Amino acid sequence: MNPSDSDASRFRSTSTDRRGERDLDDLLVHVARGDQVAFEAIYDRLAGPVYGVVRRVLRDPSQSEEVTQEVLLEVWRSAARFDPAMGGAATWVLTIAHRRAIDRVRASTAAAGREQRNAEVQTPRDEVAEAVEASLDRERVRRCLDALTEIQRESITLAYYGGYSYRQVADLLKVTLGAIKTRIRDGLIRMRDCLGVS
Amino acid sequence: MRLLRHDLHALAGAYALDAIDRGAERERFTRHMNGCPTCVGEVRGFREVATAMAFAATLEPPPALRAEVLAAVARTRQLPPEIRTHARPRRTRTWVPWVPWLSGAIATAGIVIAVLFGFAQAHTQQELNQARAQSQSLAAIEARTMQELDQARNQNQLLAAIMAAPHVRVLSQRSTKGGVAVVLLASVRHQLIVTTTGLPALPAGKVYQLWLIGKTRTVSAGLLPAARSGQTAPVVASGLLAGDKLGLTVEPAPGTTHPTTNPIIALTV
Numbered sequence: 001m002n003p004s005d006s007d008a009s010r011f012r013s014t015s016t017d018r019r020g021e022r023d024l025d026d027l028l029v030h031v032a033r034g035d036q037v038a039f040e041a042i043y044d045r046l047a048g049p050v051y052g053v054v055r056r057v058l059r060d061p062s063q064s065e066e067v068t069q070e071v072l073l074e075v076w077r078s079a080a081r082f083d084p085a086m087g088g089a090a091t092w093v094l095t096i097a098h099r100r101a102i103d104r105v106r107a108s109t110a111a112a113g114r115e116q117r118n119a120e121v122q123t124p125r126d127e128v129a130e131a132v133e134a135s136l137d138r139e140r141v142r143r144c145l146d147a148l149t150e151i152q153r154e155s156i157t158l159a160y161y162g163g164y165s166y167r168q169v170a171d172l173l174k175v176t177l178g179a180i181k182t183r184i185r186d187g188l189i190r191m192r193d194c195l196g197v198s
Numbered sequence: 199m200r201l202l203r204h205d206l207h208a209l210a211g212a213y214a215l216d217a218i219d220r221g222a223e224r225e226r227f228t229r230h231m232n233g234c235p236t237c238v239g240e241v242r243g244f245r246e247v248a249t250a251m252a253f254a255a256t257l258e259p260p261p262a263l264r265a266e267v268l269a270a271v272a273r274t275r276q277l278p279p280e281i282r283t284h285a286r287p288r289r290t291r292t293w294v295p296w297v298p299w300l301s302g303a304i305a306t307a308g309i310v311i312a313v314l315f316g317f318a319q320a321h322t323q324q325e326l327n328q329a330r331a332q333s334q335s336l337a338a339i340e341a342r343t344m345q346e347l348d349q350a351r352n353q354n355q356l357l358a359a360i361m362a363a364p365h366v367r368v369l370s371q372r373s374t375k376g377g378v379a380v381v382l383l384a385s386v387r388h389q390l391i392v393t394t395t396g397l398p399a400l401p402a403g404k405v406y407q408l409w410l411i412g413k414t415r416t417v418s419a420g421l422l423p424a425a426r427s428g429q430t431a432p433v434v435a436s437g438l439l440a441g442d443k444l445g446l447t448v449e450p451a452p453g454t455t456h457p458t459t460n461p462i463i464a465l466t467v
Contacts, residue, residue: 032276032279034276036268036271036272039268039271040268043264043267043268047259047263047264047267048256048257048258048259049249049252049253049255049256050252050259051257051258051259051263052252052253052255052256052257053251053252053255055255055257056255061260065259065260065263068259068263069263069266069267069270072267072271073267073270073271073274076271076274076276077274077275077276077277078276078277079276080276080277080278080279080280081277081279081280086242087242087245087246088246088249090249090253091245091246091248091249094248094249094252094253095245095248095249097252098215098216098248098252099216102216106219106220137250137253137254137256138254138255138256140250140254141250141251141253141254142254156215159212159215159216159217160215160217160248160251161251161255164217165212165217165218165219166212166217166218167219169217178205178208180212181205181208181209181211181212182208184211184212184215184217185208185209185210185211185212185240186211187211188211188214188215188243188244188247191247191250192243192244192246192247195246195247195250197243197246197247197250
């Protein structure tokens with residue numbers, strides 16, 4: 001077994017464990033039929049990642065809490081529109097979460113929001129880091145991110161965790177638009193292979 | 199054109215990370231994705247990477263949030279699935295029990311797919327009614343529809359591409375002369391697929407012709423092929439515009455440039 005094999009199996013056994021995904025898919029099917037108990041189970045499994053990613057993007061705890069609530073309510077409302085053909089339940093939920101956080105950022109960035117967000121970066125960072133210190137996922141992702149070129153890594157983290165558009169990323173990294181598109185895509189392809197995503 | 203396509207394809211990464219601003223560019227990529235299974239697969243894989251990144255950022259939400267969300271859930275109505283069907287015109291029907299209505303819609307989707315691909319056991323209107331009456335479990339119908347859809351996807355690329363477009367709707371309408379037209383509508387692609395069941399046979403020299411009828415133009419959307427066991431093979435019509443009606447008329451063979459008789463079906467799509 002080479003290292004990437006064992007990495008892949010470790011990854012699967014944590015967040016996107018095949019059975020875990022199936023469970024989540026099933027739970028979502030029940031949620032679509034109005035099953036509140038199934039929804040509680042979804043909450044317990046996904047509220048952490050949802051809040052985590054929203055908080056990464058927004059930084060502000062109270063805004064993040066608000067958006068997290070919106071996202072989870074959206075999951076409840078539109079569970080019937082979940083399409084397993086487009087990916088697992090976790091991916092569906094976290095795509096909604098990220099998109100909502102981004103919408104919130106882009107809506108407020110026009111004002112002075114951006115500077116304030118940047119100013120806040122320093123403070124909550126340690127807290128965030130501490131809370132996820134023990135996470136296997138975090139280690140896995142960190143290691144795969146570390147395997148990227150610097151510009152790939154920076155563009156992916158700025159886009160996903162930072163909530164910047166690729167045009168903004170290009171501007172921040174002083175790279176052309178064409179180059180940044182390619183870096184993000186190439187980086188994601190490497191991440192995908194490193195994480196053992198099919 | 200090639201360059202442009204390549205350029206668009208490179209956006210798959212940015213798209214998966216929600217890093218394309220809303221607007222023309224994102225729409226262009228979404229449209230491109232409709233005809234690009236590679237892009238769809240790529241975006242899907244990238245979203246899984248993003249999911250892993252989200253899990254890696256897991257952070258315990260404030261404990262009070264759980265109760266708040268559950269309370270909000272308890273007082274929030276859920277959205278129905280996106281498959282919709284149109285009621286017959288001129289007669290207002292009140293769809294009170296939405297579950298039978300829905301299973302009707304899903305069964306109708308099953309019919310379209312069965313008719314489209316000529317399955318021997320093509321479901322009939324009667325079977326649809328039966329399904330309604332038996333109030334079959336939604337999940338069973340859904341599962342069967344999904345299964346048929348999967349088979350169908352493998353069978354024909356064009357039809358499959360249309361069916362795979364986002365927000366596909368299934369509409370059905372009875373003609374004034376009997377028989378039913380079932381329409382699968384992919385507005386995003388400006389295309390639709392029409393099949394019919396049980397239209398009366400026409401005398402020699404007459405054909406059924408489809409029309410797209412809009413405010414500014416009326417164009418032929420093709421002729422219905424001859425029916426086999428009462429069903430016509432799928433006709434794909436392109437150039438659908440918002441607000442169009444789909445019309446079906448009887449015309450002298452081999453069809454006309456403008457409708458010369460009253461439509462036996464006029465369906466707002």
